[in-house]
Amino acid sequence: MKKYIVYSGILIIGLILGWFLFGTSSTSEATHNHAVVSEDNQLWTCSMHPQIMQPEPGDCPICGMELIPAESGHDGLLADQFKLTENAMALANIQTAIVGTGDIADNALRLSGKIVENEEGNSVQASYFSGRIERLNISFTGEKVGKGQLLATIYSPELYAAQQELLTTASLKESQPALYKAVRNKLKLWKLSDSQIDQIESSGKVRENFPVYATVSGTVSEKLVAQGDYVKQGQPLLKIANLNTVWANFDIYENQIDAFSIGQEISIRSAAYANKEFKAKVDFINPVLDTRTRTVKLRAVLPNTDQLFKPGMFVEGTVKGMTAPKGQALTIPASAVLWTGKRSVVYIKPSQDQPVFEMREVTLGNKLGEQYEVLEGLENGDEIVVYGTFTVDAAAQLRGKKSMMNKEGGVTTTGHEGHTLSEDASTNTEVDHSKMIKRVAVSMDFQNQLKEVYNEYIDIKDALVKEDSKKVVIASKKLLDQLNKVDMKLLPDNSSHTHWMALEKDIKASALSISTTTAIKVQRLHFKQLSLQLTNAIERFGVNEKVVLAFCPMADENKGAYWLTKEERVINPYFGDAMLSCGEVKQVIE
Numbered sequence: 385m386k387k388y389i390v391y392s393g394i395l396i397i398g399l400i401l402g403w404f405l406f407g408t409s410s411t412s413e414a415t416h417n418h419a420v421v422s423e424d425n426q427l428w429t430c431s432m433h434p435q436i437m438q439p440e441p442g443d444c445p446i447c448g449m450e451l452i453p454a455e456s457g458h459d460g461l462l463a464d465q466f467k468l469t470e471n472a473m474a475l476a477n478i479q480t481a482i483v484g485t486g487d488i489a490d491n492a493l494r495l496s497g498k499i500v501e502n503e504e505g506n507s508v509q510a511s512y513f514s515g516r517i518e519r520l521n522i523s524f525t526g527e528k529v530g531k532g533q534l535l536a537t538i539y540s541p542e543l544y545a546a547q548q549e550l551l552t553t554a555s556l557k558e559s560q561p562a563l564y565k566a567v568r569n570k571l572k573l574w575k576l577s578d579s580q581i582d583q584i585e586s587s588g589k590v591r592e593n594f595p596v597y598a599t600v601s602g603t604v605s606e607k608l609v610a611q612g613d614y615v616k617q618g619q620p621l622l623k624i625a626n627l628n629t630v631w632a633n634f635d636i637y638e639n640q641i642d643a644f645s646i647g648q649e650i651s652i653r654s655a656a657y658a659n660k661e662f663k664a665k666v667d668f669i670n671p672v673l674d675t676r677t678r679t680v681k682l683r684a685v686l687p688n689t690d691q692l693f694k695p696g697m698f699v700e701g702t703v704k705g706m707t708a709p710k711g712q713a714l715t716i717p718a719s720a721v722l723w724t725g726k727r728s729v730v731y732i733k734p735s736q737d738q739p740v741f742e743m744r745e746v747t748l749g750n751k752l753g754e755q756y757e758v759l760e761g762l763e764n765g766d767e768i769v770v771y772g773t774f775t776v777d778a779a780a781q782l783r784g785k786k787s788m789m790n791k792e793g794g795v796t797t798t799g800h801e802g803h804t805l806s807e808d809a810s811t812n813t814e815v816d817h818s819k820m821i822k823r824v825a826v827s828m829d830f831q832n833q834l835k836e837v838y839n840e841y842i843d844i845k846d847a848l849v850k851e852d853s854k855k856v857v858i859a860s861k862k863l864l865d866q867l868n869k870v871d872m873k874l875l876p877d878n879s880s881h882t883h884w885m886a887l888e889k890d891i892k893a894s895a896l897s898i899s900t901t902t903a904i905k906v907q908r909l910h911f912k913q914l915s916l917q918l919t920n921a922i923e924r925f926g927v928n929e930k931v932v933l934a935f936c937p938m939a940d941e942n943k944g945a946y947w948l949t950k951e952e953r954v955i956n957p958y959f960g961d962a963m964l965s966c967g968e969v970k971q972v973i974e
Contacts, residue, residue, distance in 0.1 A: 428452065449937050449944060464786045465734065465742045468779055473739055477893055478772035480733050483714055483762050493643065497634035499697040505626030507600045511615045512575040515540030518593050520611040522622060527604045529624060536596045536621060546571055547590040554585050602626040630688045632664065634701050635679040644669060650684050651702045662686060714758040720770045721756060722777055722788045723882040729788050731776045733767040741776055743786040774886030778920065826925050830874040835927040836866040841918055845947060848911060848957035853902040860899040867892055883924060890917045908958050912945040919948060923973060930974060936967035
């Protein structure tokens with residue numbers, strides 16, 4: 385019995401020692417293996433170029449920035465959806481709109497409209513006599529004027545002569561009253577008051593300059609003359625609009641006309657006052673159909689004593705108690721559509737609360753003015769991108785999502801030597817951006833016109849280097865002038881027309897934003913976008929000149945920014961003298 389007890393004790397001790405010797409190492413090995421698996425599954429990406437995915441940390445092969453751990457993918461997005469940051473949306477000025485024919489859930493018709501001046505309150509301030517404008521008291525368009533306010537002072541030779549006639553005939557008014565009265569009446573026709581005429585007569589002095597007073601109150605909507613101009617009798621000087629009431633004009637299609645009548649109540653909303661609803665009544669329905677758009681104008685008058693409504697604002701009108709005609713096609717703005725060959729695509733925003741986007745192919749019908757009929761692909765209530773569409777498409781291409789040029793999605797953009805982008809990334813080779821965008825064969829004339837735009841861009845860049853915000857404004861305005869001279873008819877086909885129109889719109893928006901501010905920090909933010917857009921245009925169409933693309937990872941608060949230059953050395957426009965050599969040359973676009 386003692387022998388069995390000893391054997392049992394030895395066995396138990398052996399098991400315990402075995403667990404300590406081998407069990408802990410197995411656990412450690414399993415833990416180690418799990419860690420290896422976890423690490424092996426971790427991918428690394430670039431914050432600037434999310435299409436880059438590498439199995440280990442390092443630098444981005446495109447911009448050189450340090451890679452960061454990629455998210456696990458549990459972001460709630462579908463395979464072809466992608467998200468933009470709020471900052472990117474603001475800089476690109478991406479705007480969206482709700483699609484609809486007017487048929488909405490509460491049995492009402494929804495119409496798109498625009499605020500315009502009330503023409504009944506408009507007036508033209510004219511000169512009642514010929515002469516030279518010695519002083520113009522109106523400084524700018526938009527200035528408010530009151531009835532009786534001095535608008536201008538005019539020197540008039542004929543009025544000078546008429547005053548001399550008055551003084552001559554005043555001594556003959558007893559003997560020749562008819563002549564005296566005729567001279568006074570002539571002065572009255574030139575809008576001189578009896579008191580002014582009496583003052584001239586009593587003083588016996590001829591006035592050289594005469595004032596022009598406002599006959600109405602309102603806001604100056606247009607200046608038609610400048611100080612020093614010569615004007616003729618009856619020539620308009622200013623246009624004055626009374627904005628105490630404004631018109632809201634809406635387009636209705638011909639198959640909707642019988643649903644509307646004068647006096648109907650219409651609820652009006654504006655994006656400027658999202659939580660306010662304004663009530664008005666249908667005041668006028670144009671009896672003439674616009675044959676180009678197949679629509680008629682419906683008008684409502686809105687009180688505007690608080691100046692809430694500005695002419696040019698977009699508004700939405702809702703008329704309850706009716707439905708839209710069956711079978712009517714949806715319509716969307718032409719600016720929302722991108723074309724590539726036979727395909728037409730738009731970008732939808734599935735969630736109103738999140739900056740998430742997804743490409744959608746659509747089938748278009750007739751073009752109605754600046755609108756397209758949508759036969760397939762969209763439904764009432766869909767939210768689509770109507771401005772900045774090309775920028776959103778570029779973001780989709782970078783993320784390997786479905787896009788205008790990539791019908792199936794996936795990162796398949798070709799880099800140099802025929803490798804895919806993912807292959808280039810895994811080998812840490814420099815990706816050639818110019819190979820990512822297919823170069824379009826265009827005429828030398830078009831390239832030379834685009835080169836003029838590029839030259840003005842270089843002037844903007846040089847002014848930013850010197851931190852001369854005033855020269856930045858001047859150069860941006862010159863860029864806009866050159867951009868307007870680019871002749872799209874020189875491009876070879878509709879596809880290249882479409883690409884250019886989208887790029888031109890974005891370039892113009894960025895240049896306009898630069899030209900309207902002298903704040904150097906704001907100018908540089910818009911310059912970042914301008915650089916990306918112009919790079920895209922030059923890569924696609926060329927400028928018959930070598931162009932250098934440089935990058936600074938510290939610009940825009942360490943988000944990084946590109947710029948174009950003519951020399952293969954770094955002169956940074958984002959920091960000026962503070963960090964003039966920060967950055968590196970990334971690519972030479974031949």
